[in-house]
Amino acid sequence: MPILTLDLPQGGYPIRIEAGALKRPEILQAGVAERRRVAIVTNDVVGPLYLAPVLAAFARHDPLVITLPDGEAQKTLSTIDTIVDRLLGAHCDRQTTLIALGGGVVGDITGFTASVYQRGVPFIQIPTTLLAQVDSSVGGKTGVNHVRGKNMIGTFYQPVSVIIDPDTLATLPPRERAAGLAEVIKYGALGDAEFFAWLEAHMASLVALDGASLAFAIERSCRAKAAVVMADEREAGVRALLNFGHTFGHAIETGAGYGNWLHGEAVGVGMLMAADLSVRLGLLAPPAAARLQALVAAAGLPTVPPPLSAASFLELMAVDKKAQGGRIRFVLLHGLGSAEVTADVPMPALSATLARFGIS
Ligand SMILES: NC(=O)c1ccc[n+]([C@@H]2O[C@H](COP(=O)([O-])OP(=O)(O)OC[C@H]3O[C@@H](n4cnc5c(N)ncnc54)[C@H](O)[C@@H]3O)[C@@H](O)[C@H]2O)c1
Ligand SMILES: [Zn+2]
Known part of the structure; x- marks a missing residue:
């Protein structure tokens, strides 16, 4: 091992x-x-x-x-x-x-x-x-x-x-397990296309707690996290990529009221929203976003956010913004396995993503 x-x-x-x-x-x-x-x-x-x-x-x-x-x-x-x-x-x-x-x-x-x-x-x-x-x-x-x-x-x-x-x-309760799977999917989506494809093929075994599959997924995830931490221990740069799905996710987590949504559940939907935004900005091909959606669903995670108004959702995202000094930062996908951090997201695209997820 x-x-x-x-x-x-x-x-x-x-x-x-x-x-x-x-x-x-x-x-x-x-x-x-x-x-x-x-x-x-x-x-x-x-x-x-x-x-x-x-x-x-x-x-x-x-x-x-x-x-x-x-x-x-x-x-x-x-x-x-x-x-x-x-x-x-x-x-x-x-x-x-x-x-x-x-x-x-x-x-x-x-x-x-x-x-x-x-x-x-x-x-x-x-x-x-x-x-x-x-x-x-x-x-x-x-x-x-x-x-x-x-x-x-x-x-x-x-x-x-x-x-x-x-x-x-x-x-571990199944809901907590699914929440953990959201972070596993995150590593594949943001930096490891091969792992993403492996997850597509093995999600059913992971959900069924197959030991070998779990050990592999944990190892690959720890490797990914360790690589990022070694490159940027204090989050001055690339470590921020690990926030893929988290800008939207934090808004969902807080908006739903603490304790109602698990962090990983919110991150699962957050990744779908970030992928949708990436498609709108011409960075990601629609079939790639569909694959992410299917994988999140296969993990037993929710795929739609709780009902929130666009105004409150944006305000909740701005809390993250304050924490980061000025502008809301998004981690966007260029493809499955490749991500970038940007603060340059035009408001119409963001509003369109929120609307697509029932937030208007
Ligand atoms: N330090 C970091 O880099 C970092 C990163 C992500 C999250 N976090 C923090 O982690 C916390 C969330 O962690 P979590 O999701 O593990 O939540 P948690 O520690 O609350 O565990 C979830 C639930 O599962 C129970 N539990 C734990 N192990 C179990 C097991 N094997 N069998 C049955 N029940 C078990 C716990 O008692 C709890 O009720 C948050 O506070 C978050 O801020 C920290
Ligand atoms: Zn997280």
């Missing part, structure tokens, strides 16, 4: 993808020195399912377990304070390794804590959702939300390793 390496100037780290990894103590222990303390952060959904083997693997590391309530609502500074309190209370020193066992929420919280606890301690990502396995656990973005905005407090802080066990996806 593959071990990818994410190389950065400050050092590299392995991303290990292996079915059954959670049941193999030697894989989990790799990189944690003898007798060093570990603190495992998980939540009350993932803990009952997957904590036992991780705890057993670290039995000789005096493991501290911190179990958070489930949900995005936990991504706050107050949770960080609670975790720090537990770490200090248990006398965890600077040699302690934090282990994130859960989805992107647990990963973002744990990574952020690791980056600030006593000025930084090592941490390991053990992602258990598809989204976390192909996206959030790789690349070193950590953070929590502020009442004024999502992910507004955070750091770039790389883990010492990422351990991915695709078997954990068996317990």
